[in-house]
Amino acid sequence: MATTTSALGGAIRRREDPALIQGHGRYVDDIKLPGETAAAFVRSPFARAKVLSIDASEALAMDGVVAVYTAADVDSLGPLIAQLSFAPRPLLNGGEVKHVGEAVAMVVAENRYLAQDAADLVFVDYDPLEAVIDLKDAHSDRVIIHEGSESNTIISWAAPFGAEPEDQQAVRDQIEADKSRDDTVVVSQEMINQRLIPTAIEPRRVLAEWNPGYRSLNVWSSSQIPHALAGGIAVSLGLPTTSVRVIAPEVGGGFGAKLNVYNDEILVSWAAQQLARPVRWVETRREAANSTIQGRGWVGTATIVGTTDGEILGYDFDGIADMGAYTQNFTVAIPFLGLFVGSGQYKMPTYWKIDCVATNTTTTDAYRGAGRPEAVYYLERIIDMYAREIGMDPADVRNKNFIPNEAFPGAVSPIGFAMDTGDYSTNLNELLEVADYAGMKAERDAARAAGRHVGIGLSSYVEVCGFAPSGLADLGFNWATYGLPTAFNGSGLVRVNPDASATVIIGTGPSGQAHQTTWAQIVSDRLGIEVDNIVVKHGDTGDSPMGIGTFGSRSAAVDGAAAYQAADRVREKAAKLAAHLLEAAEEDVVFADGGAHVAGSPDSSVGWGDIASIAYQVHKAPEGTEPGLESEVFFTPSNATWPFGSHLAMVEVDADTGNVEILRYVSMDDCGNVINPMIVDGQVHGGIAQGIGQALFEEAIYDADGNLLSGSMVDYPIPTAGDLPAFELHRTVTPTDVNPMGVKGIGEAGTIGSAQTIVNAVVDAVAPLGVTHIDMPLRPRRVWEAIQEAR
Amino acid sequence: MEVSLTVNGQAVTSEVEARTLLVHLLRENLGLTGTHVGCETGYCGACTVHVDGTPVKSCTMLAAQVEGAEVTTVEGLANGELHPVQEGFWERHGLQCGYCTPGMIMTAAGMLADNDNPSEDEIRHGIEGNLCRCTGYHNIVRAIEYAAAKMRGDEPAAPDWEVV
Amino acid sequence: MYPRQFEYSAPASLDEALAALANNPAAKVMSGGMSLIPMMKLRLFSPAVVVDIGKIGGLDSIEDRGDHLAIGALVRHVATANSPLVQQYAAALAKAASLTGDPQVRNQGTTCGAIAHADLAADQTAAVLALGATMVAKSTGGTREIAAADFFVDTLTCALQPDEILVELLVPKAGAGEGSAYTKLGRRGGESDYAVAGAAAWVRKTNGSVDAARVALTGVGSKAVLAAAVGDALVGSDGSATAIEAASAHAAEGVNVLEDLHGSVEYKTHLAKVYVQRALTAALT
Structure with a gap:
């Protein structure tokens, strides 16, 4: 080789x-300690309810049950620590539970089978309250979720970032003025970027061991952030940080789901200390869906005003983002990460605003891309719609509006961030050439003439990675709340x-x-x-x-x-x-x-x-x-990095069933210099697969009562090998100048570039039938329904 | 209850409950932690082992069901050597986090035992009972193609990545 | 994740198994366990006794008995799918078995088990309906034959009594002029995973004219059902594309189509027509 x-x-x-x-390989559940116990959680079946009483007597009477803990036992530890803690989660809730799956009690038993048996025998009396599940309903503040709050909107982010509100409004006013001109085209679409369940194949696991002699705690956790976790445990348990050692051995996928300090990690550590015996908790797949974080969950309207020959005069995004019931590690920071790339790699004036709203659902946080796939999705979808509206090739529209090479070094995005390096047209044009875009279009047109529904989708993207310069610590990118006041060095x-x-x-x-x-x-x-x-x-x-x-x-x-x-x-x-x-x-x-x-x-x-x-x-x-x-x-770098790229897909839709087949997928990513091309390709492959998963299959579906209907792998289909094509990967190389290797980062690029590429392709395939937009996931049902509506 | 079986060529007897799942017999009683648990509905395939030579999901079988059977786990697939599928996964970057990998390898080894010249489509549908969240399956397919070529005595195709 | 406690027995003979069921009204039969064990792990279903018939000899063969095939209780999906007999004489069933679950599930699960489980979106249920198969049920009280048309009662409910075992499935062999097919839309699109909608069709053509046809649907209602009106409409026609299209329009007639996460009533009603048309087209070629 x-x-x-x-x-x-x-x-x-x-x-x-x-x-x-x-x-x-040694993952957390492969590490065995003598004298181990197993924990299981009793979780709320209601999205919102008062806990009236908890009867653990039958569980405690069972052979092999070591302990049952409720809120009263752990309230002195305080709530779960988070970075931006507007609505903190109780470690165990003895008051008002706020989402299905919230923990109200923890059982510790001699093994995992017995722990589950005992958890089934903990009887909780609830008084159900009206839950707010629908994001727009929550945004209306018809019912306030957190007692004492004036609004379910926890925080709002707006851009141009750092500008005074009146200056932001001036940008918006100019965009409005352009919209009302006779010679401009306005394209606007409300779109949903649905909630997703990260679904690492290894669910989370925690194992904690307290040594009363050394007064030290060893914790093995399937975590992306071992130091922050050690800090979080130390602060919660009142221990010096140096007394807590966290080991993340082999970790079976993270994708953001393990980028959190969780209440179970604190509770298992605490119980190990209380019992002076090792305690293990192994998350079930249903718990992974209900009580580990979810991602995405935005609804927003994207609007472009432009000329009839493809010059974008302004872009306006107005959205709301679902935070779920509580704020955890990065919950409210995720939409902010979206804001960073709100204007993408384009030069048009941009007004961008998002409200971060609480609902009675599982908390959201970082899922691969974390705010950037959402923001890029809206932008790249609406650019595609604009291109269609004015009858121009979507590649030409993008090329016409890119921030030009001459802007570097020193480019500042319209939304207000300095960007390191970029060469957007070269990247896009190389993709079009290597993929034979002209040939693809001819093939599509021939298929159409033969009565088939074939479409081509294109998307460019820019993302922001490599967090972060020390100065961003003041914006919340630090671990201070975990007792570790450090920037993201x-x-x-x-x-x-x-x-x-x-x-x-x-x-x-x-x-x-x-x-x-x-x-x-x-x-x-x-x-x-x-x-x-x-x-x-x-x-x-x-x-x-x-x-x-x-x-x-x-x-x-x-x-x-x-x-x-x-x-x-x-x-x-x-x-x-x-x-x-x-x-x-x-x-x-x-x-x-x-x-x-x-x-x-x-x-x-x-x-x-x-x-x-x-x-x-x-x-x-x-x-x-x-x-x-x-x-x-x-x-600490002088700036974050700004990788970019362009993706292209060809799909065929069966208009009788709505079934989508991906015929071809070609990408041209630019992550600066490459350390190991094999590994970089692997990151892109996996990223694209997750973006395709969002585009076609995945959705956390809640009923009106807040029950997660897609809480197992049966109902939450992630892509299988049979669902995906082979990927054709290519690269341009534009090194960054903010680190000595010139590398930018590649972990999320595939995901950020792909979902809208697929949606753009599917919409292109059914555009001749009159379809202009379909919300993800594009399961057959939804595609077919869009065709029926258009007809 | 007691269950007796052969695991990776060794006769073993172990005390289990009726409800003990095969995967827990392997992992907890026998210490064979290469077989993983990823879901609870028989969908992810991380727990795939061979029972009497056939790939099955060990989280969806009772330990009691394998009384008298021959079970092979990833640890026993090649007993310290590398099976061509394992070699393929290494050579063609068929794994990232590695959690789905043992199950994926066991399924692929079973597939190639029946057919050492599968098409890409046959490979893709042949591993539909194994979920991977890292690789997008691209290099898993390439890894299995590599293994198939080796098993046929052919030269594997060159890797897809561009070396600059 | 972890089943509740239960008693387990693995009888070595069918008689012992039937006796165990007769003695334990709360017992549940398990063959491959591909449906039962996940339900037990999720604690959605917790039988007090599990009678594992997997160790009983002589139940794992596919036999050619002249005018029909007999598929034993322990014949795995993969064996049904790959059997030259089933492929030749009951193509719809072979195809349905090949699209059941995934490779490992097909290696362990059984055709009879899937039929007795009676999932509303299973594949082989529709095939046995269209093929006019017969289920052979045994108990200590004796043996009875149940027509496929009478077998599926409701979601996860079939006509077997708690003390009965589905010991074999009898499938009429396709003769001259007869053909069958199964086709479906899976939940992720394509043909994989449970059926959003699927259709099995069996057609007999004599002297250029369709003189018998049976069509069944899965995934669209609470159970696999015969789409009787399609067969009625097709009989007497020439089986041409036009005739198929006309007959397929009756696909959902008399069928109680239900909405679920994967489709509205309108969509599933439409899919019933599409897949009946596709299945009939395949059965007639």
Whole structure:
């Protein structure tokens, strides 16, 4: 196979894989402790109700039941900590439950079967209250969900960001004025970006062990944010942070669902301390749907005013976002992330506003893309509708309105954010060329002439990744509420050991992103030490520098940059030592092939073993050398990164049934420089699949009483292999200038680019039948109904 | 109750409840944690093992049902060597988080045992009982194609990614 | 996730199994367990006793008995789907079995089990209706034959008594001029997963004219049902595309179409017509 052994850019095989493909990976539920107990939760069947009484006597009388805890037992711990905590969740609710699935009691028993048996025997008397499920109904404030609040709207975000309200209004007024001109076209559409259930294949698991002698807590959790979790547990339990060690071992997918500190994590830790026995909780799939966070859940109206020849004069978005019952880690920040990309990579004046509204449903938070797929969906759908309205090719409309290359460096989006680098037209045009867009259109038109319903969908996107510059801490991007007042820095420790191997320790961990491979490549690139001789340790707060977490496509751009710089600092010291050994000037030392030599004299070289040897025995080193060969670096970039791309799909609709088949999917993504193209491709594949899942299948469906009707995999269909085509992936490369590797981030790009690409294609397929818009998911029923309505 | 069976070639006897699921016999009683649990409705396939040579979902079988049977888990698929499917997953980046991987590999190994020259469409429908949320299945399909080629003695196709 | 406690028995013979059922009114028969075990794990259904018939010998064969095929209680979906006999003589059933569940489910679940489970969106239920199959039910009291048309009572309810086991399924063999087919729309689109709507059709053509036809629907109501009006409309026609289209218009006549997450009454009524038309077209070619 094509391999490069070390340098950035090599498609080396993953070092994670040998264990995982043989069943030797260790996920939380694979770690067993002596004396373990198992926890199960008693959850509300009502979306809103007063808890009148809880009778746990039968459960407590069962053989094998260790304890049953209710709100009274844990109220002293306070509510669940969150970053922007406008409507905090009680750890256990003994007052008014606010969504189906909210925990009211926790049972601890000798094993998981008994725990579930006992949970069934905890009888809770509820007085049901009127629940508010519909987002618009909640937005109307007909019924207020949180007692003492004046409105269900928790917060509103508006842009141009940072502008005074009157200046924002001026933008809106100008857009309104353009709308009323005789020579402009106005296209407006209300659209739903439906709620989704993240659905990592590994549900969440927690295992906690308290040592009363050391007064220390070990917690294994399937988490994307081990350090924040350690902080959250410590603050809740009144322990020093250093007494709590969180280990996120192998994590079976996250996608944002594990980017939260959850009440179960606090409660299991607390119970382990109370009982002085290990406590394990294994989430069921129904709990994953009902009590872990969901994502998306927006309804909004997008409006474009433009000329008849494709110049967009203004864009207006007015939306409401469903927060669910409580605010958790990033709940209200998700629509704000959408605002960042509200005007996309276009230059038109933009007014953008969203209200964050509480409902009696499961809390929403980050799900892959987190606000950006939603914002991009509205923008790219309405651009498509505008192109159709004026009869112009959607690619031409996009090309005409992109922020031009001349704007870089120093480009500021109309919505008010400085962007790092971009080359949007090249990216789009290369996609059109490599996919043979002209040929696709001819094929579509021929199919149409033969009576088939074939359509082509196109979308460009820009996203914002690599959070974040330290200054964003003031906007809430920090872990202060978890007792850790830190900005979203990257961090990494690089150490060359006495045996010339290298150890890299990072404070975050992967949930599939291949940190072990990628970080080894970064460090190998800087030091010339073979990848196989570099160990990457991650996901353990006990021995790692403070790390923020793996989310927001930030790992390589922020934490990777820290490791890169740490390796460079190690190399600087090593260069001094090598110069000493080579009896050369430090500036003449070159690192290559597992060692160092004098420039121009590769035959005269020293190995890393020689260098490490004197680094750890400094009497052989130049006078004043400090022993050791390591560096720990915290990195804050000057800006976030702004990856971008364009996606293209061809679909066929069976107009008799509404069935959609994807015939072709081609992408052209630009994430700056690429560390491992194999891994980057994998991220794009998975991202596209999740976007297609949203476009075609997935929806968290609530009934009017707040019951989640799609709470199992039977009713919440995520894509299978048979539903998807092979993906054709391509890249342009526009490096960022905000980190030393020029990498931007790729974890969410596929998702951000894909949902509207599919919807645009389906609408194109049925446009000849008169359809102009269909709300996702485009299950056969909905497509067929749209066709009937149009007819 | 007691259940006796052969697991990865070893005869074992274990004490279980009537309600104990096969996957829990494997994971909790026998310590074979390579077989995973991802759902509760028999949809995700992370728990796939071979019972008497056939891929089945071990979370949707009682331990009692496998009395006398031969069970193979991912740990025993190649006993320390790599089965061509495992090799394919490694060579063609068929996994990311790895959680669905053991089940996916067991299903694929069962499929290729019956047919070592499946079409892409047959592969895609052949793994419909295994859900993956990371890969979009693209490289899983490529991994299985790689394994099929190896099993036929053919040279696997080059990988899809572009190396720059 | 974890079933409630129950008693488990795995009799080695059919007589023992029937005795166990006769002695335990609360007992439930399990063959593959593909439907039963998930319901027990979700604690939606918690039988006190499970009688596992999976260890009984001699129930896993597909036999050619002259004018019909006999499919034993333990014949897996995959065996039904891949059987040359079923493919040749009861194509609708082979196709329906091939679209049931997913590969692992087809490896473990049984055709008779799926039929006795009587899910409203199952595949093989429609096929046995259209094929005019007969269910053979046994209890300690004796054996009785139940016509497919009388077998499906309601959602998850069939005509079996609690002490009866569906020991085999008798499917008439298609003769000269006869054909059958099954086609469906799955919940994710395509043909995978449970049916949003599916139709099975069996047609006999003699001397260029349709002289018998039976069509059944699944997924559109509370159970698999015969679409009797379609057969009536098609008989006597030449089986042409025009005749099929005309007959298919009657697909939902007399059928109590119900709305669910996957379709409105209007949509499912429409799909019934579309899939009846597609199934008839396939059965006649």
